[in-house]
Amino acid sequence: MNRQAIEQAFTRFRERFPHFIRRTPLWKLPGAALGVSCDEVWLKLEHLQAAGSFKARGMLNRLLSHDIPDAGVIVASGGNAGIATAAAARELGVRCEVFVPTVSSPAKQAKLRELGAEVVVTGAAYAEALQACLSRQRETGALLTHAYDQPEVVTGAGTLAQEIEMQGGGVPASVLVSVGGGGLIAGIASWFEDRTRVVALEPQLAPTLHKARAAGEPVDVEVGGIAADSLGAKRIGQLAWDLTQRHVRDALLLPDTAIRDAQIWLWKHMKIAVEPAAALPLAALHSRAWTPAREETPCLVICGANVDPATLA
Amino acid sequence: MNRQAIEQAFTRFRERFPHFIRRTPLWKLPGAALGVSCDEVWLKLEHLQAAGSFKARGMLNRLLSHDIPDAGVIVASGGNAGIATAAAARELGVRCEVFVPTVSSPAKQAKLRELGAEVVVTGAAYAEALQACLSRQRETGALLTHAYDQPEVVTGAGTLAQEIEMQGGGVPASVLVSVGGGGLIAGIASWFEDRTRVVALEPQLAPTLHKARAAGEPVDVEVGGIAADSLGAKRIGQLAWDLTQRHVRDALLLPDTAIRDAQIWLWKHMKIAVEPAAALPLAALHSRAWTPAREETPCLVICGANVDPATLA
Numbered sequence: 077m078n079r080q081a082i083e084q085a086f087t088r089f090r091e092r093f094p095h096f097i098r099r100t101p102l103w104k105l106p107g108a109a110l111g112v113s114c115d116e117v118w119l120k121l122e123h124l125q126a127a128g129s130f131k132a133r134g135m136l137n138r139l140l141s142h143d144i145p146d147a148g149v150i151v152a153s154g155g156n157a158g159i160a161t162a163a164a165a166r167e168l169g170v171r172c173e174v175f176v177p178t179v180s181s182p183a184k185q186a187k188l189r190e191l192g193a194e195v196v197v198t199g200a201a202y203a204e205a206l207q208a209c210l211s212r213q214r215e216t217g218a219l220l221t222h223a224y225d226q227p228e229v230v231t232g233a234g235t236l237a238q239e240i241e242m243q244g245g246g247v248p249a250s251v252l253v254s255v256g257g258g259g260l261i262a263g264i265a266s267w268f269e270d271r272t273r274v275v276a277l278e279p280q281l282a283p284t285l286h287k288a289r290a291a292g293e294p295v296d297v298e299v300g301g302i303a304a305d306s307l308g309a310k311r312i313g314q315l316a317w318d319l320t321q322r323h324v325r326d327a328l329l330l331p332d333t334a335i336r337d338a339q340i341w342l343w344k345h346m347k348i349a350v351e352p353a354a355a356l357p358l359a360a361l362h363s364r365a366w367t368p369a370r371e372e373t374p375c376l377v378i379c380g381a382n383v384d385p386a387t388l389a
Numbered sequence: 390m391n392r393q394a395i396e397q398a399f400t401r402f403r404e405r406f407p408h409f410i411r412r413t414p415l416w417k418l419p420g421a422a423l424g425v426s427c428d429e430v431w432l433k434l435e436h437l438q439a440a441g442s443f444k445a446r447g448m449l450n451r452l453l454s455h456d457i458p459d460a461g462v463i464v465a466s467g468g469n470a471g472i473a474t475a476a477a478a479r480e481l482g483v484r485c486e487v488f489v490p491t492v493s494s495p496a497k498q499a500k501l502r503e504l505g506a507e508v509v510v511t512g513a514a515y516a517e518a519l520q521a522c523l524s525r526q527r528e529t530g531a532l533l534t535h536a537y538d539q540p541e542v543v544t545g546a547g548t549l550a551q552e553i554e555m556q557g558g559g560v561p562a563s564v565l566v567s568v569g570g571g572g573l574i575a576g577i578a579s580w581f582e583d584r585t586r587v588v589a590l591e592p593q594l595a596p597t598l599h600k601a602r603a604a605g606e607p608v609d610v611e612v613g614g615i616a617a618d619s620l621g622a623k624r625i626g627q628l629a630w631d632l633t634q635r636h637v638r639d640a641l642l643l644p645d646t647a648i649r650d651a652q653i654w655l656w657k658h659m660k661i662a663v664e665p666a667a668a669l670p671l672a673a674l675h676s677r678a679w680t681p682a683r684e685e686t687p688c689l690v691i692c693g694a695n696v697d698p699a700t701l702a
Contacts, residue, residue: 104412386698
């Protein structure tokens with residue numbers, strides 16, 4: 077993982093997969109349009125990415141970095157990582173098995189099947205689905221994708237940061253990013269290194285990075301709350317841990333009420349329909365957990381739209 | 390209404406109201422990303438405009454073009470025109486009265502009130518609410534805004550076309566636009582004149598321009614169907630009639646099924662949440678009512694997002 081690897085992934089996406097990996101809009105707005113006191117804010121509308129989140133970048137990059145066996149690819153995830161893996165596998169015309177626990181919603185299972193994946197519903201919780209997935213992988217030799225803790229996945233996510241810099245014509249003063257397992261922030265920190273201030277944002281109820289910092293190393297945490305669906309990793313990834321230790325000074329916790337308010341605000345005032353995880357950057361500004369100086373432009377990464385739109389009403 | 394008036398409105402928006410009238414993203418995508426066979430498609434994401442539709446441009450321009458009396462502004466509309474008028478009035482700090490019929494939804498009335506408007510609910514149908522509005526206007530002398538048939542409203546809408554040309558770095562081969570009363574297409578035709586092919590799109594069930602062309606002049610039509618909420622004007626505006634006669638060759642009708650399919654496609658595959666009226670351009674491409682040549686880039690105007698998100702599920 078380094079800037080050169082990200083540039084290579086970016087070029088490969090652009091040359092061979094422009095119809096799949098989208099160059100999502102970077103929207104520059106006066107802060108006042110977002111109810112924020114700084115002069116300008118950038119919104120990176122990555123929720124418009126293929127498969128509805130930034131994860132398509134990492135999953136496609138993982139698949140492109142390996143010869144894929146006849147058994148195809150395999151993943152344990154009922155969320156964005158599973159959807160992105162299935163979409164990337166379909167794009168490449170390879171088989172895809174997705175393991176999800178029995179608690180995952182029938183709507184998500186249907187979505188995975190629509191993308192051509194074979195869905196295996198097993199185990200009461202995610203951990204059990206994961207065990208079944210790993211056991212199956214040893215049997216078939218399928219290529220495993222991990223939601224966040226693989227170098228190619230992090231490098232793929234880093235292409236988002238390169239794109240922000242290209243579209244913005246420079247580096248924003250800060251980049252506000254939601255953290256679950258940390259794949260996105262790891263990619264962004266890999267690209268920007270210390271050239272901007274990358275700000276890590278977590279729900280109070282899913283504080284993987286926060287607790288790791290308190291303990292001095294990645295530890296398991298209890299996760300729950302409104303954004304658990306996509307930010308509910310139990311532990312920060314090792315890659316994200318290393319990269320955030322090097323490049324990320326600020327790690328902030330946000331209450332679910334602020335996250336929900338920002339999610340509703342984005343729909344009501346901006347007509348941007350997103351999942352709770354994508355609302356943390358605006359929540360940080362609106363709740364004043366993060367207050368940029370007037371002339372310091374923050375970039376808010378709007379990371380995913382896998383939301384039941386009925387919940388926005 | 391001419392290019393110079395549009396440029397003046399555009400400059401005024403940019404200099405004095407950058408926090409209100411947004412420069413919405415122009416998103417260039419490979420046609421394949423949208424399931425379309427031409428090389429490139431532009432999406433003008435105007436549903437992200439203030440108050441959720443292009444109408445904010447016209448209404449603010451109307452209000453800026455007049456001294457506003459103490460009685461404020463007045464409008465008869467339960468839809469986007471009413472919302473945009475209320476939002477523009479709030480921006481300028483002037484009173485706003487909105488007349489809506491008793492059939493208009495409590496949710497829309499609540500939204501108007503939230504924007505600070507005084508909402509008058511009267512009459513079984515729109516025509517009666519309009520009569521009451523006009524009568525009240527004569528009494529108070531408030532400034533009346535019309536949803537589409539006023540020169541300043543058309544000129545304001547034209548700023549959208551200027552913005553497309555600036556952002557795109559040139560003129561697209563065609564611009565696909567939904568037509569109700571015709572304010573949007575009139576503004577777009579005013580800007581582009583004959584420099585591009587402006588394509589008028591109407592629901593089969595709300596064919597104001599189509600019937601006017603058949604009759605040789607604007608005529609009242611029956612309106613209904615999925616997009617009636619925003620495209621349900623009974624008659625094409627006189628300004629739109631004149632301008633489309635001069636500059637618009639193609640006027641196409643689309644069935645509600647194609648419109649609904651495109652609306653759902655935009656949410657499902659692009660995470661763009663819009664009202665039916667905004668889906669006509671994609672519906673025209675998907676249904677092959679309009680088939681651009683491979684090298685001819687069409688620009689799809691995504692005009693509004695005033696939709697109950699629950700209807701997208």
